[in-house]
Amino acid sequence: MSVEILTIFIFVLSIFIGIELIFKVPAMLHTPLMSGTNAIHGIILLGGMLVLAGADGALERVAGFVAVVFGAANVFGGFMVTDRMLQMFKRRK
């Protein structure tokens, strides 16, 4: 089996894991969950870093730089705002 086929395996299995993971989440956690998964797709920062590293010429550098700024805002802001929300969930003392 080629590497490409294996990545498609991973892709399809990940779809099912994603569905399974949130199947029985109570509605009270939907907002933090949306915010938390929003932070996880901030992994695009990694893609931004890779293309900026290989950028050549002004246009590519500008686009790559913007991608890194956006990606970093997504990932850091996303995790921080989720944490801020969740630290408030407390049980009765």
Place this chain on the structure above:
Amino acid sequence: MSTLPAITFLLASVLFILGIKLLGSPKTARLGNLMAAAGMIIALLATLPLMHGPLGAAVPGINATLMVIGILAGLGIGAYGAYSVKMTAMPQMVALFNGAGGGAAALVAALEFAKQGGETQAEWITLAMLFATLIGAVSFSGSIIAFLKLEGKFEKPLTYPGQQFGNAALFIAMIALGVKLAGATHAPAALIGFLVFALAFGVLMVLPIGGADMPVVISLLNSFTGLAVAADGFAISNIAMIIAGTLVGSSGTLLTLFMCQAMNRPVTNVIFGAFGKAVKNEAGAADVGGTVKPIQADEAALLMSIAQHVVIVPGYGLAVAQAQHQVRELADELGKRGVEVSYAIHPVAGRMPGHMNVLLAEASVPYDQLVEMEAINPQMDRVDVCLVIGANDVVNPAAHEDKTSPIFGMPIIEAEKARAVIVLKRSMGKGFAGIENHLFFRDNCRMLFGDAKASLQALVAGVKES
């Protein structure tokens, strides 16, 4: 991929999966978020040795400098946004972060496409790049419109004749351009055109959708960004991006469906903006019968202090009045007098599912006092006083009784079944759906008019005296 980065990416993916899993329970949610964040840091560190400059050379100094500046700038923007935002405006913030991610995904894909063109790669890799460009750009512009709508700018659905036809035409033009691009080697003009079309499509897609549906839109765009990131992962063969993006894409799609379910509306209904049309027949629902009966704060306070079980139904009006702390104070005072107090939370109370829980948590209401709609409704006929604060549509019995009502079929909190209902309300204005509330005309219902915060303060004072 050599072994070390592969193993670190595997570790990061496991942390993402565990993180999402733990986010599903209030006890472990915070740990889950931190776990996913740890996975992210590991993935970022593992990427550093993978980077190389143009044509496989070492990374040029200028690129490295730009990268450090870019990461710090993004960190600063993200931290400022995350810590400065008021909890009532939290959905907007999530929309902006999501838009940023979508924009980054589109740029990464477009850059990679510009570099490799349609020639060196397998066809489906080219398709993945174009898909990521398209979906990422739609998510970017769509999120910005969603943000503006939640901020109260052009909140009303914007519709015009031939709109769906126009959108369909734009979509077809976009696909045609994409097909042309897929066969081209170097076509920067067509690529930029493709990006512009996708951005325009994102704007036009969200404009006709009403402000009340924005949470669903944000959730949908969140899963779009996830899919775009996964496609980017294919384009630059990065397995961590494929896994993380796909997890978000599939869980986000399911979450979107859950939200629609809570509002009893098919997802197509939301996306094609049927709510806007439903609002227009508000004039028809005028004669409800019965009269509205006001109540004074001291009387209401007395009623509650002699009750056994009081249920509080909070709505977005409560959050707007910033009165969460007064509610908790009232609940504490009642608790001291032996009254059992619980909060009934409608799944879409606030601006997003679970938003009300966050807002009450901010006022340190313990989460085990919060009861979900399905759990409270069967007990409602044994409740002495149901206190409705700034909620409207979610307690409207028209959803059960009036087949012509636009909210007919939506699950509601059955406040009308309680022995007495007290509604705190600024005026007789209508709720988000723009319809008359049958509850206010019931015999067991009393209205306490005024600003929610002031009314609650009066209630607290009244309970203390009793």
